[in-house]
Amino acid sequence: MIELTTMTVRLIGSEPDGIRICHVEGESLTTVVVPRELLSEAKRLPDIPKRGIYYLLDEDHGVIGRVYAGQTTQGLARLDAHKSRKEFWNKAVMFLDDESNMDRDVLDALEADAIGYVRTHGSYETDNLETPQPYVNPYKEQTVKRLHKSILFRMAVLGYGLDRTDTAVAAGHALFHTRRNGIVANGCYDERTGRFTVLAGSQVDLSRPVLKNVGASEARKELFGEGSGVSTLRDDVAFGSPSSAAVFVLGGSQNGWTEWTNEAGETLDAAYRGKGTETR
Structure with missing residues (x-):
């Protein structure tokens, strides 16, 4: 039945x-x-x-x-x-x-x-x-x-499941996002390791090539091959720095410390370092 x-x-x-x-x-x-x-x-x-x-x-x-x-x-x-x-x-x-x-x-x-x-x-x-x-x-x-x-x-x-678990966020890391060029992506930063995780469900702009970032370029090729346009990430992906994560999502050359912002509008830089440029 x-x-x-x-x-x-x-x-x-x-x-x-x-x-x-x-x-x-x-x-x-x-x-x-x-x-x-x-x-x-x-x-x-x-x-x-x-x-x-x-x-x-x-x-x-x-x-x-x-x-x-x-x-x-x-x-x-x-x-x-x-x-x-x-x-x-x-x-x-x-x-x-x-x-x-x-x-x-x-x-x-x-x-x-x-x-x-x-x-x-x-x-x-x-x-x-x-x-x-x-x-x-x-x-x-x-x-x-x-x-x-x-x-x-x-x-x-309705799409608001209250039992969804994203491992990186569950560990206690604050959520950050980018909305540049209509791309919607979310992630979290691990202050202890310096790694930044882009969360499942985030959009990736494959129409813009990656510039001078081997980690982001390889991650795109592994996950999307020769894809183009805008794709949606199916699983969480961790990067060695916020900038690599931003380049992976947006393409081009990005400063992740100023690109990723929290719900209060603070950049990752303001929230964790208080400096204007990335050193990682």
């Missing part, structure tokens, strides 16, 4: 990367995906429940760099405070229902499960420093587990 789950996704304004409202057949939970810049528009949507949990994500093409989980009884309006106080997030995903289906006990326990999960899974950073320990009514434990399982399923279907 084939087991099927039907999940419907409504695109507000017919924009695939805009506001989305999602439902799973047979479940009352409503999922709302809200890009930060569209919060005002999202708050005008009618008939959106107000109770539930949410995730604030620093997300780029499915790669999550940072997560915060919380609960709300205000619905989408809860995001106003986070927009003014938390700068890191670019997308919020909310899981909402009515009070008749999600009372205070269930809400508190569901938030605790959500926070505990993001603190122990995946390779992203989290702003949740402690996991709440609410009283859980034993008659409601099954409901909480069912809801949390559905939430994790929906996050994965």
Whole structure:
């Protein structure tokens, strides 16, 4: 027998990367995906429940760099405070229902499960420093587990899987990125070894040849052969320096210490060395 789950996704304004409202057949939970810049528009949507949990994500093409989980009884309006106080997030995903289906006990326990999960899974950073320990009514434990399982399923279907593990990031290294020439790539730097790892899912601009960097040139040939255009990296690849990693991704001749930046806009140089040129 084939087991099927039907999940419907409504695109507000017919924009695939805009506001989305999602439902799973047979479940009352409503999922709302809200890009930060569209919060005002999202708050005008009618008939959106107000109770539930949410995730604030620093997300780029499915790669999550940072997560915060919380609960709300205000619905989408809860995001106003986070927009003014938390700068890191670019997308919020909310899981909402009515009070008749999600009372205070269930809400508190569901938030605790959500926070505990993001603190122990995946390779992203989290702003949740402690996991709440609410009283859980034993008659409601099954409901909480069912809801949390559905939430994790929906996050994965939407492309925001919370259990993704990137070994380099999991080791505790901050995430850096480049967006030059429309190329989107992410990586992390190991201060101890000086190595920089370009993460799976990053784009590589094969249309621009590598200049004077044997390591980057050989890595391109091994992974992409004589390919051209823009390709996507399937696995993490480590390089001996940030510049080699930048040249591998962008081609040409690059200074990785100024090319790679973090979510705060700091260059790798500013974050780790405080110097203007690369010596590696």
